[in-house]
Amino acid sequence: xxxxIAEFLDSEIVPHYxxxxxxxxxxxxxxxxxxxxxxxxRTAPKAxxxxxxxxxxxxxxAEELGKRRLSxxxxxxxxxxxxxxxxxxxxxxxxxxxxxxxCSGLKIGAIAMTEPQSGSEVGRMRTTISQTDAGxxxxxxxxxxxxxxxxxxxxxAGQSLSTGQGQEPELSLLIVDTNTPGIxxxxxxxxxxxxxxxxxxxxxxxxxxxxxxLGTSGKGLFYLFTFLGLERxxxxxxxxxxxxxxxxxxxxxxxxxxxxxxxxxxxxxILTKLADLYSxxxxxxxxxxxxxxxxxxxxxxxxxxxxxxxxSTETLKAISLLGVQFRGAQGISGGSxxxxxxxxxxxxxxxxxxxxxxxxxxxxxxxxxxxx
Ligand SMILES: Cc1cc2nc3c(=O)[nH]c(=O)nc-3n(C[C@H](O)[C@H](O)[C@H](O)COP(=O)(O)OP(=O)(O)OC[C@H]3O[C@@H](n4cnc5c(N)ncnc54)[C@H](O)[C@@H]3O)c2cc1C
Numbered sequence: 001x002x003x004x005i006a007e008f009l010d011s012e013i014v015p016h017y018x019x020x021x022x023x024x025x026x027x028x029x030x031x032x033x034x035x036x037x038x039x040x041x042r043t044a045p046k047a048x049x050x051x052x053x054x055x056x057x058x059x060x061x062a063e064e065l066g067k068r069r070l071s072x073x074x075x076x077x078x079x080x081x082x083x084x085x086x087x088x089x090x091x092x093x094x095x096x097x098x099x100x101x102x103c104s105g106l107k108i109g110a111i112a113m114t115e116p117q118s119g120s121e122v123g124r125m126r127t128t129i130s131q132t133d134a135g136x137x138x139x140x141x142x143x144x145x146x147x148x149x150x151x152x153x154x155x156x157a158g159q160s161l162s163t164g165q166g167q168e169p170e171l172s173l174l175i176v177d178t179n180t181p182g183i184x185x186x187x188x189x190x191x192x193x194x195x196x197x198x199x200x201x202x203x204x205x206x207x208x209x210x211x212x213x214l215g216t217s218g219k220g221l222f223y224l225f226t227f228l229g230l231e232r233x234x235x236x237x238x239x240x241x242x243x244x245x246x247x248x249x250x251x252x253x254x255x256x257x258x259x260x261x262x263x264x265x266x267x268x269x270i271l272t273k274l275a276d277l278y279s280x281x282x283x284x285x286x287x288x289x290x291x292x293x294x295x296x297x298x299x300x301x302x303x304x305x306x307x308x309x310x311x312s313t314e315t316l317k318a319i320s321l322l323g324v325q326f327r328g329a330q331g332i333s334g335g336s337x338x339x340x341x342x343x344x345x346x347x348x349x350x351x352x353x354x355x356x357x358x359x360x361x362x363x364x365x366x367x368x369x370x371x372x
Contacts, residue, residue, distance in 0.1 A: 001057065005064045008037045013073055017195060024187060025150055025197035026073050028108070034075055035105030041079045044087060048095055049103030055296040062234055066241025071346050072195020074238070077146050078102060081231045082109035085155055085173070089215035089223065094175060098153060110151040112142035112201055113224060119144075120359045123221055127158035127203065129172050131217075135210045136174060138182070138203040144353075148199035149187050151178055156203070157220050171220030174212045182206030192345030228355065229302035233291055235354045236308035240288050242350075243281055243316040246343050250274070250323050253336070257327075270326060277322070280315045288312060303367055310360040313351040320347035 012033050020026050034040055042057040044050025051057070062076045083102055086095060101107030118124040127140025138158060148154065153175060160172045178185070184202040215223055251274060254264035264270050288308050294301060323340040324331035331340045351357045 002060050002064065004037070005039060005061055008034070008039065009064055009068055009070065012037070013070060014068060017070060017072070020072060021194040024189070024194060026195060028105075028150065030073065031075075031105035031108055033105070034073075035103065039075050039079075040105050041083050041099075041103040043079070044083060044099060044103050048099035049101075050099070055292070058234070059237055059292055062237040063241040066238040067245045069242050069245070069343060069346065070195075071193040071349075072197075074146070074196070076234045076238070078109050080234045081227070082111050082155060084227055084230060085111070085214060085223070088227075089173070090175070093211065094214070098175065101152070107152040108147050108150050109153050109155070110145050110147045111155045111157075112145045112148065113157050114142060114144050116141055116143045116200075120356055122157075122224055123171070125157060125159065125171070127156070128161055129156075129158040129174060130161045132207075134207070136208050136212060138174065138176070138206040138208065140203050142201040142203075144188060145199055145201055147197050148201055149185050149197045153177055154201065155214065156201075157224060160218055160220075170218035171224070172217045173214040173220045173223060174208055175214050176206070176208055176212060180206055180208060192342070192349050225302070229300055229305040230295070231354050232302075232305040232309040232360075233288075233295060233300075235350065236288055236305065236312040237292070239309070239312040239316045239347075239350045240281070240284055242343070242347075243312065243319050244285070246316070246323050247274070247277055247281060247319050250319065250326060253330075254326055264326060273322060277315065277319050280311075280318075284308075284311050284315055303364065306355065306360045306364055309354065310357055310364070313347070314357055317344075317347040317351055320344040 013030060038051060039061055041049070042051040042053035043055060046052050058076060058080050061079070065074060065076070083099070086099055086102070090098070098107065102109050113122055113125065115125050115127060117126065127138065127142065130137045138156060140158060142156070145154070156174045156176045157171050158174070160170045182204050183206050184204070186200045188198045188200055190198055254270060254274070257264045261267070291304050291308050294304070320343045324344050327336060327340055330336050
C-alpha cells in the first residue's frame, strides 16, 4: 500500500505542485484522483464509500505526504480530521448525504473553529447560532480555514444563543453546505503552505435547516476537544515524517559540501548538532509509534497526542532552521534554498495550528500535578 500511495503522489501530485503553489489551491481534479486511488477516508466503512481500513493506513498516507512536504494537499485534513465528526456524530441521513462524496473526493470538507479574535481560545468564539422554527441562523466570521474556499461542506462551530450571562458559552456544531446564501468566502494570502487553500468565511444571516445540527446542541466544545486529540496525532505523524526527510537531505548536503578541511560533516559543531537532532527524531518516533499503536487499538489519550505534536513540531522547526543555516547562501537561493526556506516557514505553521506549542505546554503543565 505504501508503494501505491508513493507512486500516486510522485506521478499525480508532485509534478504539478509548484503550479498549485502559485495558484494557492489544489484543483478539484486532484481530490477526485486521490479518491479513485484510495487515498481518502480509508478508515470509513465501505457502506459509505470508505475501505473499512485500520488506522495504520491513515498513518502511511500522512507519512508519505510528510516526506514530500505536500503541505497543500493534506488529505488527512479530510480523511482523519473532518470525516471522523461525521462517522461519530452524524445521523444516518447525514452520513448518507455527505460521506460518499467526501470519500470519493467529489466533495471537499472543512472545519471552521478559528475566528479573527479567537484562535487558541476555542471556547471564546463569537459566531452565533440562533435557533428558529425553521432551523438555525448563523452570524459571524471564521478565519484561516483550510480548504475553505474549495469546500462544499463546512463544519461550523458557534455559540448557541441560549447561553446565559456569566455561563461558559455552549457551543454547537452545524453541517453547512457552502452554497447556502449568506456565506462569503475570501481566500487568505499566506507566506507559507502556499498550495493550501486557506480562507476567511463570513456568515450573515445564513439560514440552514434543523437537520444541519451535528450531534447534540450545546456539546460542541466537548466534541471539538475530543476530536482535537486525533487531529494532533495526525499533525505529529506528518511533522515527524517531514523532520526525518529534511534531516536526511541536510546530512546529504553537509556530506557533499566540501571545505578545505573535508566536508561540513568534518566540523564537530555541525556533527554534534545533527547527532542531537537525529536522536530527538528517533525518540520522537518511538513515542509517536506508541501513540499510533494505542489509537489503532481504539484507545486514545489526548494528552499523549499533545505531547507528540509538541515534540515533533518543535524538532521539525529546529531541523528546518539548520536546513537553512548549514546550507549557507544556498539555504536561501537556488532550488535547494527555495526548498529549505519553504520548509522553515511551513515548520512554523506546524507548531501553531491545531494548538500552538505554548498552548500545549500550558495544558500539559497544568496536567502535571495530577500525573505525578
Ligand atoms: C495554515 C493554517 C491553516 C489553518 N486551518 C484551520 C482550519 O482548517 N480550521 C480552523 O478552525 N483553524 C485553522 N487554523 C487556525 C489555527 O488553528 C490557529 O491559528 C491556532 O489555533 C492559533 O490561533 P491564533 O492564530 O488566533 O493565535 P493566537 O491565539 O492569537 O495565539 C498567538 C500566539 O500566542 C501564544 N499563546 C496563545 N495562547 C497562549 C497560552 N494559553 N499560553 C501561552 N501562549 C499562548 C502562542 O505563541 C500563539 O502562537 C489554521 C491556521 C493556519 C496557519
